[in-house]
Amino acid sequence: MNEKPVISVKNLTKRYGDVTALNQISVDIPPGVTGLIGPNGAGKTTLLMTLLGLIFPDNGHAQVLGYDVVHDSLEIRRKVGVLHERPNYPEYMEVEDYLTHVADLYETSRNPAELLEMVGLQAVGHRRIHSLSGGMLRRLGVAQALVGTPEMAFLDEPTSNLDVDGRDEIINLLGELSKKYGVHFLLSSHILTELERICDNVVFIKNGDVIGTGKTSDILSDYSHNRYRVTCSDSLRLAEALQEREEFQSIRALGTKVVTFTFEGENMARIWDNVEAICKEIKIDIDSLGKSETLDDAYREIMK
Structure with missing residues (x-):
């Protein structure tokens, strides 16, 4: 029995002047953890921004968790958490206070203490954000993405600027969160060895076109x-x-x-x-x- 896709894209096009960032792409993304793979300038960020309803397509349609990216963009942002590649934090705010502040922005949210435990930061809740290591900051970003009890989270380069141990910790954390809480993840990353370890599915994008997609195991076998x-x-x-x-x-x-x-x-x-x-x-x-x-x-x- 085929699973209903969590993301469905049909003939999606987005242009910036003479530049076509997305060229009539179509793809269905099943539940689980999916890697979005492509070189710089391939259209990955434009696709993520479009799926979040932050920019509108010129043509085509897309749904996230059954919601239309044009007509239901606010509902999508309620259901989907986000970790940007270079998030900005109030450096002198304490970690738990910051998550409490973010939680206040949602109608339904997780308790900050629960979030800290989920991402392994329970011991640093009263430390100021500027004192955290790179790995801790990425964990904080994951916690922020999960504040609003999302069904899905988009993570852009979640292990950037981390050493090998730090990257391992984040990848293992995401795998545990997906299994334990049932959160679907869409990960954009250039570190393919990490995506290989965690992703159920992968999508390859180049020059605004989806040029390959499938289960990770099938892709590895085929190629x-x-x-x-x-x-x-x-x-x-x-x-x-x-x-x-x-x-x-x-x-x-x-x-x-x-x-x-x-x-x-x-x-x-x-x-x-x-x-x-x-x-x-x-x-x-x-x-x-x-x-x-x-x-x-x-x-x-x-x-x-």
Whole structure:
């Protein structure tokens, strides 16, 4: 049985003068956690702003949680929480006082103490916002997005400017919140390894067009077919050598240590023998070889 989409977009167009930011896009986004993926300038922010009813489309229609983005924009903003990429906070206000102030803006809201516990900030409720670490500020942003008991939340780069541990904490937090409270999330992020870990579905957008969408597991399966990843001591030299062998296709050097490629067939021993022989020939070391199943790989294929 197909689930009713939480977001439905039909032939949506938005122009800024001569620039077409959204070009007759159509997409249905199912319940759960969805990643919105695309390069800078692809139209992601325009799409989010349109779905929130903050800007109106020139043509087409869109619904969020069953509400029309033009006629029911206020109701959408009551039902959807938002975390902007660069939120501004009153730095000298205490954390719990700030959430209390935000809660007063809603007809129905969560208790600030409950919010602090939900996002793991219960120990810092009486600290001033300017004293919080980057990770704590992102947690505060998530708490703010959930103040009004939303059914859904839009999060723009929720892990920006965080170290590896901080990003892990936020991604794990969002996964827990989705499961425990049933909140649907639409995440816009450039860090695809994070989206791969948490997203049920992904939407790829480029030049104002949706060019790919589906379950994350299906996308990984479809675009990892016959794709392999080798770690070696010199990726540029190995990639150059592989280019001379017609059985290796779609060759990419990623940094200085990793090469990905496609190779017809599933015989890993045969592939290993071929790559190992090439590495010996050009006098570089091979460390590992395996299937490559990442959103990074899918992204590069889809964005061609």
